[in-house]
Amino acid sequence: MPRPRIDRLSAVLALPLLAAPALSAFGLRPNRIAQPQALGWAEAFGAPTAAALAAGTLLLVVALLLLRRPGLRMLLLAAALAGLILMLGRGAAILLEQAAPAARVSPGLGFWLAAGVLVLLLVDAFARMQPGPAPRAALLAATLAAVAALLGSGVLADLSVAAEFRLRAAAFHKATADHLVLAFGSFLAALAVGLPAGLAIQRHRALRAPVLNLLTLIQTIPSIALFGMLIVPLAWIAAHVPAAAEAGIRGIGMAPALVALFLYSLLPIVANTVAGVDAVPPAVAEAAAGMGMTGAQRLRMVELPLALPVILAAARIVLVQNIGLATVGALIGSGGYGTFIFQGIGQTATDLILLGVLPTVALAFLTSAVLDLVIASFRMQPP
Incomplete structure (x- = not known):
């Protein structure tokens, strides 16, 4: 047996x-x-x-x-x-x-x-x-429905973190909006810059090493140090450019955090764009050229669709990274869930720390799961 x-x-x-x-x-x-x-x-x-x-x-x-x-x-x-x-x-x-x-x-x-x-x-x-x-989509939907039902049922209302939420509901909603702006706003800006930059250095190989080395150098700077380095130049811009001050740019607050997260986001997007286009089989590119496609047509209709799963993988990395790093921005007044974390540390209030930590972790997991689903969907599509 x-x-x-x-x-x-x-x-x-x-x-x-x-x-x-x-x-x-x-x-x-x-x-x-x-x-x-x-x-x-x-x-x-x-x-x-x-x-x-x-x-x-x-x-x-x-x-x-x-x-x-x-x-x-x-x-x-x-x-x-x-x-x-x-x-x-x-x-x-x-x-x-x-x-x-x-x-x-x-x-x-x-x-x-x-x-x-x-x-x-x-x-x-x-x-x-x-x-x-x-x-995957069904499991994700079922999980979200179960979590929503659990939170809406009131069964956890007697826990300490729920009591902290009730005391700070308005501040929590504002922190949620700020955190989403920091994480997703910096990602969209980096995507608008990084995707063309990646395509450019993929075409012009002499630029590849200098650009990637510079972005790698930025990536090695600790987040709190980069936030601090941006305070002085942004404060100077706010003092000497009235339009910038009116737009909300200043030395502390959301502006330096957005810029820092934007800079951190560039390396994964640029590097994965290069890697994704490089991975397109030469035979496919030659067949597209043989069909009379121009360079722009090959890029739009052949190379980018084939490179998209790799680029989306970079988007997943960037968004999860930004959701975590956005908490540190609270030290310079950017808002977000980090506000509760640092307030809780200052007050030795563990429940207040959890009020910032738990939604940060949940948002990172949800973002990762959604993007994994999107990537899997593209990879399942026939060529």
Whole structure:
């Protein structure tokens, strides 16, 4: 009788997943800046429920070790993650019923460990499925619908980060708009400049090394240093060019952050444009020329369509990079989610930090998933 094959990744992650129920599930604070008291599932739900959760975790690990079909693994993991989040919200409500009015409940180490392992296993199961564009789109839509339903249900309303959101809802919406302008505005500007520049240096090879070396040099400058370097020239422009000042250009604020993110975005776009056009098979270009196409027609109808997946890969890199780097711009007054992160650090308020971190991570994941879907769609198209 053949022995069952054990899933290796599940075996590696089994120990932290089994340890999670024994660690703190909640952190109860008397106020938003006090040190949390670590509490387990038993303090919120009682010992029998905590024991059932530990037994359920053991059964989940055994199932993951033996279950090989990625679709079934995804369903099992998604159900486990949803149940974990629902228990977190309900447990927070129970703990707050017995606490002072100013008390806050945040997720504990055990929750973060279990949630992190489940997400890793979900991503692995998704990768093993190797879904096409249509199943990817359906999974993405289902995930967004589930998240929207969860947030709209109010089941997480008693968590500390939700309390911070309620106190700063207007500021959060403004920060969201600022963050989108910083990340996507700088990307669009870099695309408008980088795509023609990449095509130019692909045609004129003598320019390739100097341009790419310059952009590589810019990429090596730390973000906070580049933000600081731009303050003086932009402040000078604002002081001596009235039209620039009226347009909102000044030494601090959104302008230096936009310029810095624009500069960081150029290298991936330019380099991938060159690589994408270089990868077009010479036989294809020769066939297009043999059909009487001009250089502009070959570029528009042959080379750019074939290079588009590589260029879109650069767009994915740039957008995810910009979403992360935009948080640093809050140090010079650019706004965005980084405002909450640095305010939380200054106030030693972990919940306020999470109010900036969680949407930043979610936006980066969503952007990456959407662009991966677009890239897969283009690669599936027949030549």
